[in-house]
Structure formats: C-alpha cells, structure tokens
Amino acid sequence: VEGLKPAIVFVGFMGAGKSRALRAAAAAGLDAVDADELLKGELGMPVPDFFERHGEAEFRGREEALSAGLLERADGGAIALGGGAVLSARVREALERHLVVWLDVSLEDAWERAAGREDRPLAADRGRFEKLFSERRPIYEQLADAFLPGGGGDLAERALPSLTALTRLPLESRLLWASSRSGEYPVFVGAGLLGAGFWPLASRRFCITDTTVGRRYADSIAPLSGRIDVHPGEGAKTLAEAEQILRELARAGMTRSDHLVALGGGVVGDLAGFCAATYQRGVPVVHVPTTLLAQVDSAYGGKTGVDLPEAKNYVGVYHQPVAVIADTTTLTTLPREELAAGFVEALKTGLLAGGRLWERVRSLDSLEPAALGDLVLDCARFKTAVVAADERDAGPRTILNLGHTVGHAIEAATSYRRYRHGEAIGLGLLAALRLSGAADLRDEVRAILEQRDLPTRLDPSVEVAAVLAAVERDKKRTVDGLRLVLLGRPGEPREDRDVDPGSVREAVEELI
C-alpha cells in the first residue's frame, strides 16, 4: 500500500449514478474502472442468470474478491463499486486509504431508475428494495469522505476538481456538495485545510476579516490582492461599515472577475457576504469560517446582511458562496466563551434534526476542537439540505429560526452588546421550548446550557417591554400575526402562525 496514491471511489445505491460519475472521471483523464462491468465479464453471464444459478452468496463472494483486489492494488484513478460491495468487511478495510465519494440518491429516485430493469435482480420487489436501501444507507454514510447528491445528472463532472483537490488535502478532510436553486458549491471540512496550499478559485482574492482573525490567519490564505480588517464584534455589521468596505474595494481596483474571501466568524461572513452580493452587483465569495458558530451554521445557505439599530439582520440579500472552507484547527484559538456560544447553533441544529445528530449534540462531552469535525460536518449537512429544499425562507427553511425570534429580540433590546449571538439564541431556545409546551426538553436544554456556562436567565436589567417590542418588529412578523418555530420533540419542528402575544410575554418574563 505504501507509495500508492488514493483513488476516487464512487459508492452508492442502485441508480445513484456511479457509472455516470465514473465516465466523468474518465473524461477528465483519470484511469477509470467500473467494478460492476468487470464483474459481469468475469461471471461470464448476465447477473440475474448468475443469481439464479449460483445464488446471491456466491455472487457476493465473487464481488468481494474482485472489488477488494481492485482497491488494494489501485494507484490513483477512479473506481465505481457495485452497490452491495461495501457489505464486505474486506472491501471496507481496503477503502480506508481511498477517497470514498457517496452519491446519495433518494429512495424514490433510486426506485424510479432501477425498478423493472432486467439487469437489476434486487429491484424486482419494492419491499425488498426499501429494506436494502435502509440497510445500506448508514454504511455508505459511515464510509463517505465526500457527500454528493446522487441521481445522475452531470454533477460529478462539476464536482471533480473539488474531489481531486480533496485527495491532496490532509487525510481526515471531507467534502460536502451544497446545492440550491441559485447555486451550488463545495464545502470542505477538516483540520489543517488552511495550511495545505489549496484554494478553490484561481482569480485574484480580496479578503475581508476582523483584526483578531486577520492577524492570526490572513497569511495562511495568501496571496491576497487586498485585505480589509474591521473591528471584531457585532458592531461591525452596519451599513456604514459596508459602505467603507465597498469604497475600499473600489479604490483597490477589485473587479467582477476577482473574488472576495470572508475570513472570520458569522459577523464577518454576513458583512462580507453582503458586500460580495452588492459590489458591482455581485462578485463570488469564498467563506472561511473561523468560529464554531460560523462552521456549524452561518457560513452555509447564503444569507447575508447587516443590522439596523431598530432590528437585527434587517438589511440583506441572499448570495450563495462559491466555496466554504471550514478548517477546524482555527477553533483552537477561539476563546472558550465563543466556542460555547457557537455550540448553541449546533444545539439548535440537533434539536431540529433529531435522531443521530441530536444524540451527538446532547452527549458531546467536550468542545475540544480536535473532536468537533464530525459535529461541524453533520450540522453543515443538515443546514445545506434544508436550504436546498427552500433557499429563500418561503417554507421549510423557516424552521432554522428556532429560538431566533426571541433571541434576536434580546440582542436588539440590549443594543447587541450584552450577549453574544449564540448566548441570546440559547435564551431564545428556552423561550421557544416553553411556548412549545415541551417542559422536559426545556429542562434538558437548560442543563446543557448550564454545563457550558451559558446564560439560562435574562439579566434583570433587560427590559421585558424592550424585548417584546423587538419581537414585534421581528422580520418574521407578517400580516398573519407573529410566526414562531415551535418544537415538541427533537426532530419535529413546526411553525405556529398565530402565536398569542400574551404567552410570548410570559415566556420572556420567565427568563428573568
């Protein structure tokens, strides 16, 4: 194995588009091997005939020998594995040194593409097909280094440069392909990405950062054609600051063929994203999130904007990034309180997702950056999937506002100075869970917040009336009345469109 280069290996269920992805790899000049095709040749008869004559066990044995052999010998190139090959422990072991790309197809799409085809003996019966699908999905998920939406199309072609880049990045790096109506982009998550000499775009880069982050990390994304440092903190998210930046970019001669880099936490991401969306009517932006909050949440989904004194995030646009590079090593310099505040957005994500992600979040015992890679990836996967379904907050995306209506109001009522964003959202989550009538869950969330030294009570100096006035102005307030995201149980968010203002007052009062 020593000295052999990793191959790009496509895995996924029937109909995920593995052969098509392999053709894209071949067209890009990689040595490409289709394990299924080879196997067919070796069996000397069509797969259904072999199944009939020798049974599935014999087939799996032959498949294992061939696939594992291919993987063990592979020196670079690309391989498409048969859907069931990953059932073998030997194959899974051989995959360890390779870049495993999971083409994640939905059950419906897979069925549509595979059902009734003569060469798909396992797609003859819907019940059996569903069972296989749910058995194999967690195996692909576990093995994956790269997560691509499956179902065919020419996505693999567009993702190939990112996949190739991933083979040269530090070993545990992973890639997630985010897509929504207005754009698609790779998300790289890993430790040490910034020092690896990799950059997703060739054009000139202009960096927007804050002084704390710029000092530490701007050199690791060199060469920069320009760099603008703002003061750290929410105070920089203003129209005045955006104007300063836009003017500096103009003076520096930035053009539409260059790109911006947002290097920093959520504040820099929102502000730089807003400048990228508006400078010359839009230039590309690469997000390099350096806080836990930005890595689990704000860097994805394309919401950009600034605050008004009257209300938070009141001015902004949607502008998807062209790439996100989340280097978890940057979290090692983040102050403990900032890590804790960022964790609240992960907690929110866990509550919304339920299942495995909720279990991961509630049982996380340390915020040690080295242990946060999986959490960052899982949160990014959840958020990008929600945004993929509803980019502009017209439907399902509104659930991401869990805890944010009251949380934002607390921030606005305290002039964005008393609480960190994540801290205010923690309080907002408690209020939302009270309004949801989920007492036990609220107790558990409170205990989790306390464990991280996060506030669970509102400072008595904060005026309830000011918070309620800010709730009134909340941008989710429509003619229908106040809309709030409620959650009875992890994984089951719902939007309540006509919340009684009296119960909101009680929920806020209770925080004091």
Ligand SMILES: NC(=O)c1ccc[n+]([C@@H]2O[C@H](COP(=O)([O-])OP(=O)(O)OC[C@H]3O[C@@H](n4cnc5c(N)ncnc54)[C@H](O)[C@@H]3O)[C@@H](O)[C@H]2O)c1
């Ligand atoms: N666009 C979205 O979808 C979205 C989602 C959630 C939150 N947000 C926004 O994100 C903002 C909060 O973001 P945040 O919590 O990241 O705050 P932040 O950007 O202010 O960063 C917090 C502090 O950490 C410092 N810092 C950042 N990275 C560091 C590092 N690696 N080492 C040392 N110090 C570092 C910063 O200088 C700053 O002082 C809010 O404005 C919120 O509205 C946006």
